[in-house]
Amino acid sequence: MTETPTPIPELAARAKAATSALAVTSTAEKDTALHAAADLLVARADSIIDANRVDVARAEANGVEAPLVDRLRLDLSRIEGMAGGLRQVASLRDPVGEITEGWVRPNGLRIEKVRVPLGVVAIIYESRPNVTSDAFGLCLKSGNVAFLRGSSSAISSNLAISAVLREALPKAGLPADALVLVDDITREAAIEFMQRRGYVDCLIPRGGHALIQSILENATVPYVIDGAGNCHIYVDAAADLAMARNILVNAKTQRTGVCNAAESLVVHVDVAAEFVPMAVDALADVELVGDEAARGFASSIGVATEDDFATEFLDMKMSVKVVDTLDDAIAHINDTSTGHSEAIITGDIAAADRFIREVDAAAVLVNASTRFVDGEEFGFGAEIGISTQKLHARGPMGLSELTTQKYIVRGEGHIRP
Numbered sequence: 001m002t003e004t005p006t007p008i009p010e011l012a013a014r015a016k017a018a019t020s021a022l023a024v025t026s027t028a029e030k031d032t033a034l035h036a037a038a039d040l041l042v043a044r045a046d047s048i049i050d051a052n053r054v055d056v057a058r059a060e061a062n063g064v065e066a067p068l069v070d071r072l073r074l075d076l077s078r079i080e081g082m083a084g085g086l087r088q089v090a091s092l093r094d095p096v097g098e099i100t101e102g103w104v105r106p107n108g109l110r111i112e113k114v115r116v117p118l119g120v121v122a123i124i125y126e127s128r129p130n131v132t133s134d135a136f137g138l139c140l141k142s143g144n145v146a147f148l149r150g151s152s153s154a155i156s157s158n159l160a161i162s163a164v165l166r167e168a169l170p171k172a173g174l175p176a177d178a179l180v181l182v183d184d185i186t187r188e189a190a191i192e193f194m195q196r197r198g199y200v201d202c203l204i205p206r207g208g209h210a211l212i213q214s215i216l217e218n219a220t221v222p223y224v225i226d227g228a229g230n231c232h233i234y235v236d237a238a239a240d241l242a243m244a245r246n247i248l249v250n251a252k253t254q255r256t257g258v259c260n261a262a263e264s265l266v267v268h269v270d271v272a273a274e275f276v277p278m279a280v281d282a283l284a285d286v287e288l289v290g291d292e293a294a295r296g297f298a299s300s301i302g303v304a305t306e307d308d309f310a311t312e313f314l315d316m317k318m319s320v321k322v323v324d325t326l327d328d329a330i331a332h333i334n335d336t337s338t339g340h341s342e343a344i345i346t347g348d349i350a351a352a353d354r355f356i357r358e359v360d361a362a363a364v365l366v367n368a369s370t371r372f373v374d375g376e377e378f379g380f381g382a383e384i385g386i387s388t389q390k391l392h393a394r395g396p397m398g399l400s401e402l403t404t405q406k407y408i409v410r411g412e413g414h415i416r417p
Helices: 006-024 027-043 044-059 066-072 076-092 132-140 154-169 187-193 209-218 240-251 271-280 292-297 326-336 351-360
Strands: 098-105 109-116 120-125 145-147 179-181 200-204 231-235 262-268 286-289 317-323 341-344 363-368 385-386 395-397 404-408
Touching: 006 109, 006 145, 006 179, 006 187, 027 044, 027 076, 027 154, 044 076, 044 154, 066 098, 066 154, 076 132, 076 395, 120 132, 120 187, 132 145, 132 154, 132 179, 145 187, 145 395, 154 179, 187 209, 200 209, 200 404, 231 240, 240 262, 240 271, 262 271, 262 326, 271 292, 271 317, 286 292, 292 317, 317 326, 341 351, 341 404, 351 363, 351 385
Parallel strands: 120 145, 120 200, 145 179, 231 262, 231 341, 262 317, 286 317, 341 363
Antiparallel strands: 098 109, 109 404, 385 395
């Protein structure tokens, strides 16, 4: 870590200055830079691991829980995975320059909508140092400068990774400032980072509730919230219960600490007598808390508070609610959802169609696990986050969501009468 951090205004100005070069960088040049960065990550793996050991030792000395230390830890396999991620991004279609619409007006004017980079994409994130590489790759391929602020817990690792990536950029003829990393780990610097209006075109947070709350309270630049996921599985009266059980187990337990894991089970009363005990048996290692109706079908279910139904546990815990109708299920989900991903298990096409139309979420699934709501699973190759808001992006954010659009109007001496 540097002894004297670089002032945020200076870093922001450098990032902004690099946007003009990236805006006109060809796909071939971007891909060359990504491959060069991938190769250099592997070549410099020993130095990155040495820096990472500093972060890991500090975390362990501070009593950080083992799963969080594991998120922080890097080894050769994980660095090769980061390099592989950059190569994968290089293989993806470049969205910049794509004509999304085009038409000719009666007066002969030709109008097109074309994808262009956002400019400076600021990303503030926690713990995982691999995000430094992932965010850089996605920003570069979409023609954006990556202005990054990682957590204090990973500062040594992030500095080492960013140094390698910045070294690779000039090898492909691109400015090193296509990646700018904040080296000031104070809270004051984080807030200043969120307030570089005129320099930052879009801010994306990757982290927990405290980080999101800080963005909401302090940010003065445009932002996209990569939000919490209180995701529901609704088992309808017409559900195949064996299918519902398998989907439930996958959605809840395949990986608990992620935003697309299921946190709440909603069951139609017509199948509750059979399915609630099935769920209890299938989720034997999960703490279940539920309403009075749910507890009536399985005495092992604990008492749920109202807050439990709106909580993203990110752990082996889940709320259970029994509802009388599809209307009740939709109302409960819309009332407690964070707008991330909601699933219905049903064989009734009409019920599925109503659920799709009326549930307000970034992704709605029919007879599938919420764990599929992911950029790679959607075929995007990678994602910068999953937006739970409605402007300008919603759901998994791939390369296209890291662009905006501008109108190109071509005339032949047209003047407006």
